[in-house]
Amino acid sequence: MTNTIMLDPTAELNPVEKQILPRLESLAGATVGLLDISKPRGKEFLDEVEKYLVEMGATVKRYMKPTFARVAPNELNQKISIECDAVIEGLAD
Amino acid sequence: MRHSLKNSSKNKFTVVIKKDCPTCLLIEPVLNELVASYQDKISVYVQDDPAFPSSINNKIDDTSLEFSYRNQIEIVPTLICSNSEQEIARTVGWDKSEWQQLTGLSNLGTNLVDFKPGCGSKSQDPGMEEQLAARFDSEKLSARKIELADSEDEIEACFDRGWSDGLPVVPPTSLRVMRMLKGTKRAPDEIIGNIPPDNLPCTIEKVAINAVMAGCKSEFFPTVLASVEAALQDKFCMHGLLCTTYFSGPVMVVNGPVIKRIGMNCGVNALGQGNRANATIGRALQLLIRNVGGGVPGGIDRAVMGNPGKYTYCFAEDESDEDWATLAQDRGFERSDSVVNLFAGEGLQPIVDQQSRNPESLAKNIANSLRSVVNSKLYGLADAILVVCPEHRRVLKQGGWTKADLRQALIENLMTPGADIIRGAQGIAEGMPEKFKNKTMNKFREDGLHITSTGGKAGMFSAIISGWVASGEKGSQLVSQKIQ
Numbered sequence: 123m124t125n126t127i128m129l130d131p132t133a134e135l136n137p138v139e140k141q142i143l144p145r146l147e148s149l150a151g152a153t154v155g156l157l158d159i160s161k162p163r164g165k166e167f168l169d170e171v172e173k174y175l176v177e178m179g180a181t182v183k184r185y186m187k188p189t190f191a192r193v194a195p196n197e198l199n200q201k202i203s204i205e206c207d208a209v210i211e212g213l214a215d
Numbered sequence: 216m217r218h219s220l221k222n223s224s225k226n227k228f229t230v231v232i233k234k235d236c237p238t239c240l241l242i243e244p245v246l247n248e249l250v251a252s253y254q255d256k257i258s259v260y261v262q263d264d265p266a267f268p269s270s271i272n273n274k275i276d277d278t279s280l281e282f283s284y285r286n287q288i289e290i291v292p293t294l295i296c297s298n299s300e301q302e303i304a305r306t307v308g309w310d311k312s313e314w315q316q317l318t319g320l321s322n323l324g325t326n327l328v329d330f331k332p333g334c335g336s337k338s339q340d341p342g343m344e345e346q347l348a349a350r351f352d353s354e355k356l357s358a359r360k361i362e363l364a365d366s367e368d369e370i371e372a373c374f375d376r377g378w379s380d381g382l383p384v385v386p387p388t389s390l391r392v393m394r395m396l397k398g399t400k401r402a403p404d405e406i407i408g409n410i411p412p413d414n415l416p417c418t419i420e421k422v423a424i425n426a427v428m429a430g431c432k433s434e435f436f437p438t439v440l441a442s443v444e445a446a447l448q449d450k451f452c453m454h455g456l457l458c459t460t461y462f463s464g465p466v467m468v469v470n471g472p473v474i475k476r477i478g479m480n481c482g483v484n485a486l487g488q489g490n491r492a493n494a495t496i497g498r499a500l501q502l503l504i505r506n507v508g509g510g511v512p513g514g515i516d517r518a519v520m521g522n523p524g525k526y527t528y529c530f531a532e533d534e535s536d537e538d539w540a541t542l543a544q545d546r547g548f549e550r551s552d553s554v555v556n557l558f559a560g561e562g563l564q565p566i567v568d569q570q571s572r573n574p575e576s577l578a579k580n581i582a583n584s585l586r587s588v589v590n591s592k593l594y595g596l597a598d599a600i601l602v603v604c605p606e607h608r609r610v611l612k613q614g615g616w617t618k619a620d621l622r623q624a625l626i627e628n629l630m631t632p633g634a635d636i637i638r639g640a641q642g643i644a645e646g647m648p649e650k651f652k653n654k655t656m657n658k659f660r661e662d663g664l665h666i667t668s669t670g671g672k673a674g675m676f677s678a679i680i681s682g683w684v685a686s687g688e689k690g691s692q693l694v695s696q697k698i699q
Contacts, residue, residue: 125363125364125365126363126369126388127361127362127388127389128372128387129358129360129361129387129389129420129424130358130359130424131387131428131502132378132506132509133415133506134359135509138361
């Protein structure tokens with residue numbers, strides 16, 4: 123089956139691709155979430171990342187997915203989006 | 216069609232047939248005679264079964280219906296006679312003398328009946344023409360095409376891209392847009408105007424795309440186009456209306472024969488939910504302003520609260536009483552004209568009157584309610600539409616009053632001493648500036664009070680649609696646009 127093709131209803135000023143949110147201009151004063159996806163050694167890796175972020179003036183909040191095998195629960199995504207200006211998802215292994 | 220065909224030896228012939236047509240089956244021997252006489256100068260296109268007719272070798276498979284679509288075949292069989300440049304004649308069905316004349320073969324089909332009508336071409340099956348248009352004519356559409364990923368849900372994809380007013384939209388596929396464009400004779404690439412607030416040029420095609428998303432049927436499309444043209448009238452001030460911190464948005468009142476043609480609601484719950492035309496025509500304008508104009512809430516739309524009518528606010532006038540002048544007639548149109556009136560307004564304020572049995576009492580009561588438009592101490596600021604319910608219309612008629620009489624009585628009842636409404640009067644800081652203290656003021660500026668009528672037959676409840684605080688020449692005035 124071919125994919126659906128839709129006609130752009132806009133004045134076509136923006137690119138076709140979905141746009142990412144505007145990037146932070148500076149980390150100073152920003153709250154950055156570190157999301158541990160629950161893989162082994164994730165904590166050690168993110169501890170190191172946190173040190174650098176704090177040096178750059180960011181406030182860090184830590185979060186953890188219940189399991190790496192599933193996407194993060196909605197509640198967790200909402201909590202991070204409310205509490206943080208940016209998030210870094212910490213892979214491991 | 217009777218033509219004398221000169222130089223017939225240079226002519227080519229094309230026949231379009233389908234197996235599922237008794238007339239096409241009947242003329243198989245005729246096709247054989249034509250092939251015997253003209254060999255490679257005859258082409259036989261078959262719409263349904265490429266193996267039919269078995270006696271003809273070089274028939275052409277038109278199961279895609281591209282040839283039939285491009286050549287506007289309506290009936291099978293169709294016989295087309297062309298010279299080296301263009302079609303010169305065609306005949307449909309089996310008409311022996313016409314076929315003989317067109318082909319120049321006087322003995323063609325002599326054993327057959329003289330006449331047998333054909334069947335509908337497959338390219339004319341219900342809904343097929345738009346499908347074929349989307350397949351073979353989509354180059355006529357110039358909007359950017361956006362292919363969704365496998366995992367994307369069509370409706371969620373529209374939300375994700377910011378194309379929605381918050382409710383699901385109908386995904387604007389080429390087929391749906393082509394269907395919408397069937398509602399007008401205007402070319403898809405015609406520019407209808409620059410849509411505020413970004414003032415970007417907008418084609419008929421872009422209007423069609425947004426009308427599809429709003430849920431319109433193609434028969435609503437001329438009304439949508441008129442609403443866009445109304446919104447683009449300078450007097451309407453769509454840009455300012457969109458940017459205001461005030462509640463207002465476009466309110467659409469439709470008049471004329473189009474109401475019954477497209478099934479708009481001008482009866483029970485006329486301003487409420489439930490009627491597709493009312494709901495989607497008003498929504499189409501709002502989506503167009505959002506998507507083409509870039510008018511997004513929280514962006515350039517700075518309304519403090521907005522109002523629910525900014526999803527859609529569109530209704531039709533009850534024109535069942537010939538003695539009641541319609542809003543369009545008040546604006547200089549004929550009763551036979553179909554018209555979109557556009558007003559910058561919001562909400563609905565009820566006027567309950569179950570006791571008045573004469574027009575004088577009713578007019579006084581309505582005038583009292585009209586004082587509260589925007590603020591009971593602010594005069595000449597906002598226009599209003601008074602929506603008279605059928606039962607109140609009956610009270611007026613039984614008392615011998617026309618709409619003009621009602622308007623005159625309202626103006627008289629709305630004259631107010633400036634001292635009562637200046638700032639500080641009644642212990643309220645808000646009000647008219649001090650300079651009006653010794654003047655007599657009318658609630659509405661000249662041409663600021665519009666009167667229409669709609670609603671169910673039972674219930675003595677009229678209503679006010681309050682206007683934008685920037686009404687009049689400094690802001691927005693009611694505009695009317697004839698539907699083509």
